[in-house]
Amino acid sequence: MTNKQLLLQLQKEQDLPDSQLKQLLETFSSEDLKYASLLAREVKIEHYSNKIYLRGIVEFSNICKNNCYYCGLRRDNKNIARYQLNSEQIVSCCKNGYKLGLRTFVLQGGENYIYDQGKLTSIIKEIKKEMPDCAVTLGVGEKSRELYQQWFDSGADRYLLRHETINPVHYSKLHPSDQVLENRVRCLNDLKDIGYQTGAGMMVGSPYQTFDNLVEDLRFLKEFNPEMVGLGPFIPHSQTPFANEATGSYQLSLLLLAIVRMMLVKVLLPATTALETVNPEGRKLGLLSGCNVIMPNISPMKNRKSYKLYNGMAEIDDNAEEKIRQIKTMVESIGDRIVIDRGDYKRMKI
Numbered sequence: 001m002t003n004k005q006l007l008l009q010l011q012k013e014q015d016l017p018d019s020q021l022k023q024l025l026e027t028f029s030s031e032d033l034k035y036a037s038l039l040a041r042e043v044k045i046e047h048y049s050n051k052i053y054l055r056g057i058v059e060f061s062n063i064c065k066n067n068c069y070y071c072g073l074r075r076d077n078k079n080i081a082r083y084q085l086n087s088e089q090i091v092s093c094c095k096n097g098y099k100l101g102l103r104t105f106v107l108q109g110g111e112n113y114i115y116d117q118g119k120l121t122s123i124i125k126e127i128k129k130e131m132p133d134c135a136v137t138l139g140v141g142e143k144s145r146e147l148y149q150q151w152f153d154s155g156a157d158r159y160l161l162r163h164e165t166i167n168p169v170h171y172s173k174l175h176p177s178d179q180v181l182e183n184r185v186r187c188l189n190d191l192k193d194i195g196y197q198t199g200a201g202m203m204v205g206s207p208y209q210t211f212d213n214l215v216e217d218l219r220f221l222k223e224f225n226p227e228m229v230g231l232g233p234f235i236p237h238s239q240t241p242f243a244n245e246a247t248g249s250y251q252l253s254l255l256l257l258a259i260v261r262m263m264l265v266k267v268l269l270p271a272t273t274a275l276e277t278v279n280p281e282g283r284k285l286g287l288l289s290g291c292n293v294i295m296p297n298i299s300p301m302k303n304r305k306s307y308k309l310y311n312g313m314a315e316i317d318d319n320a321e322e323k324i325r326q327i328k329t330m331v332e333s334i335g336d337r338i339v340i341d342r343g344d345y346k347r348m349k350i
């Protein structure tokens with residue numbers, strides 16, 4: 001079958017055999033990518049019409065006990081100023097975001113214990129008390145089931161934890177031996193079981209990644225059926241062991257976004273910052289490939305340069321208000337519209 005026929009079948013069946021997924025990833029042309037984007041956008045429009053949801057990201061601490069080989073926040077990077085925002089600063093970022101029309105706040109930070117003993121719990125409660133019509137998303141890594149449950153009971157709605165790669169051998173090439181895939185998957189299962197809208201996902205073009213790995217990732221996503229998928233190109237960071245590795249392809253990232261939209265039709269799919277970092281048009285191309293979420297940074301300007309996961313990370317220079325204005329213009333230029341809404345996962349057609 002030609003790639004176009006495969007894409008059409010994928011749109012119709014919401015799945016393809018692994019060998020055909022691999023064929024698409026390995027052999028797609030720019031015409032195939034255009035066609036994949038078109039089909040994925042049809043699916044997005046069918047399930048979410050022309051709505052785009054915004055999430056305000058608060059990067060509340062860059063302190064991390066982990067040492068992922070790809071990430072600029074890894075503990076062995078001695079070249080960044082480590083910081084942690086206090087409760088008032090975090091809540092104040094969210095309140096500013098609220099005034100700008102945001103109704104989901106993503107509290108994102110490196111993995112550390114500082115906020116585990118009740119601090120994050122009280123921050124979640126405070127945000128939900130002050131802004132009851134908002135959703136709170138957490139992205140703070142691997143924790144115990146009990147802690148996930150405590151945060152959920154305090155009002156957290158969603159949790160982002162990319163699996164990064166579902167192949168254990170590949171996982172061990174991206175992380176030191178004290179970080180294991182098994183625990184990552186345990187966390188994802190706990191989160192979903194507790195009732196979080198859960199986000200998984202992977203980097204595209206991470207070192208040692210093969211097309212077979214990406215097919216395994218797609219198969220995992222199809223089976224795990226997360227409510228959200230975070231997916232963007234790998235970008236090297238100069239202060240990491242992967243400093244000299246190549247940047248992941250944005251075309252392959254776009255194709256994968258389109259495939260994810262067709263396999264998980266209702267998924268909340270952000271056009272990621274990494275995509276915009278490798279291509280200034282990246283977010284727009286993401287929306288044209290089936291994405292329906294954009295996550296502007298609402299962290300204090302002075303901390304942003306210390307939260308660089310990779311080189312050239314976009315959004316360091318734009319304040320939230322200006323960025324949201326730019327996003328709105330871009331979104332409207334392709335016929336979509338930003339809605340002031342929590343933007344929950346839709347189990348039913350809307």
Ligand code: 5AD
Nearest residue numbers: 070071162203233234235274309310
């Ligand atoms: N390039 C692209 N994405 C990265 N992330 C971390 N480091 C990089 C990098 N160098 C992604 C990981 C992580 C998320 C917070 O950011 O997928 O889960």
Ligand code: SF4
Nearest residue numbers: 064066068071074110
């Ligand atoms: Fe820490 Fe997350 Fe970066 Fe890994 S990816 S080093 S856990 S901040």
